[in-house]
């Protein structure tokens with residue numbers, strides 16, 4: 001009688017389970033799979049929770065460029081960093097993604113810019129939502145970078161050996177402000193036009209080069225079609241490129257300077 | 265933890281075996297287990313006998329790892345052994361001067377640090393933060409639209425014309441100082457002074473209670489800009505003249 005039980009037909013679920021099992025196994029053994037995931041990658045053989053696999057998650061993935069395998073216990077407490085540096089970085093990524101979306105629908109000319117932005121609302125799916133997210137994330141990023149700087153100061157984290165990273169941070173702050181300011185002009189409405197006029201007028205007051213710097217940045221004596229194109233290129237290409245380089249140095253130095261400062 | 269190469273392990277094993285065999289052949293003494301070379305033990309016993317004048321054989325150390333350090337004949341504070349009474353093995357005449365514990369001469373730089381795995385402890389927190397900020401931006405953006413006023417017009421200046429909020433502190437300064445100072449010199453000085461902070465502040469401590477002065481300085485500085493920015497944002501009406509927000513209303517609050 002035991003025989004009949006053993007020879008019972010497998011149910012559908014068992015069959016599916018079996019075939020997916022062997023499919024997973026075949027996939028994991030295939031050359032393609034193994035060429036994508038390096039030896040030791042948790043995707044090669046699957047993840048089970050063990051100290052070794054916890055290390056492998058970092059060590060055998062691209063994350064190793066960003067994080068060490070282990071970090072100080074106090075550094076992972078949200079109450080220490082308030083995650084502000086990380087949030088600045090996430091916001092930058094969010095801004096990149098939404099910004100690329102907006103680039104599909106925007107022409108940086110005095111004739112087209114404003115109507116392209118207006119058209120986001122009426123004729124682009126999710127156009128208004130993405131524009132809103134880009135706008136608010138930009139303001140949030142300025143805010144979080146400011147707060148991050150304050151956090152770093154209050155923790156005395158600018159002291160040796162982190163002096164250089166503090167300087168890099170000040171460059172990042174300046175770049176963040178410039179990114180936000182160049183983007184501000186692009187909608188080409190009364191708000192952006194005059195805010196940028198007021199902002200750049202301040203710059204014109206600097207003693208020696210003030211006027212010429214202003215002239216180069218604006219492409220003329222006052223804001224016009226040339227300014228729009230220049231600031232567009234600065235905003236979508238040059239400043240992001242530069243800030244990414246400085247961020248890379250910034251993150252690298254956080255690790256090389258011995259991880260997060262503290263504990264207090 | 266360094267791994268000891270196999271060939272070294274083998275070598276030390278065979279050397280030990282050889283030594284044990286040799287010792288066994290000479291005499292089967294109780295001191296075989298001691299890590300201290302026999303020659304030294306004998307020497308110290310002899311020295312003791314000389315100094316104390318008595319039981320040399322009685323108190324042989326049986327298992328301890330520490331070198332026997334008898335009080336010197338002169339009774340000085342430094343732990344030294346008496347000069348050799350007899351020659352050591354192979355006629356050597358070195359003597360053990362003193363035993364120095366490793367901590368007292370080596371500066372051990374890497375102290376153990378309490379660490380946790382990046383995965384999951386840090387990555388999970390980062391992931392949560394990323395989700396949170398994305399959700400926040402999304403929800404905020406569903407309810408509040410980015411401003412889009414009428415097409416830019418160089419001949420129609422709005423009143424007041426304001427810079428973006430993060431420059432309103434500077435614009436506020438412009439109402440008080442010469443533009444040369446307010447628009448350029450002051451922000452420049454602020455950036456340079458901030459950059460110099462790590463080189464001027466020589467206090468190595470990062471504990472708040474040790475840094476009262478610096479913390480107060482920064483707080484006053486931040487408050488200064490925050491107040492200026494708030495005034496510029498909410499207390500400036502037409503002509504950039506002072507108004508109260510309840511007079512003008514906060515209609516433009518999201519004109520950012």
Ligand code: HEM
Pocket residue numbers: 081083084085086088089145148149152155157158162165166167168169170172173176247250254259260261262
């Ligand atoms: C685009 C802007 C920035 C990004 C994306 C960024 C990102 C980060 C991240 C992810 C960390 C790790 C610790 C944390 O999250 O707090 C960090 C640390 C640090 N940042 Fe930034 N940061 C930026 C701007 C700044 C600014 C403006 C300053 C200062 C002027 C600064 C100075 C530092 C210093 C000194 C550390 C080491 C802190 C410590 O060891 O406790 N950063 N940054």
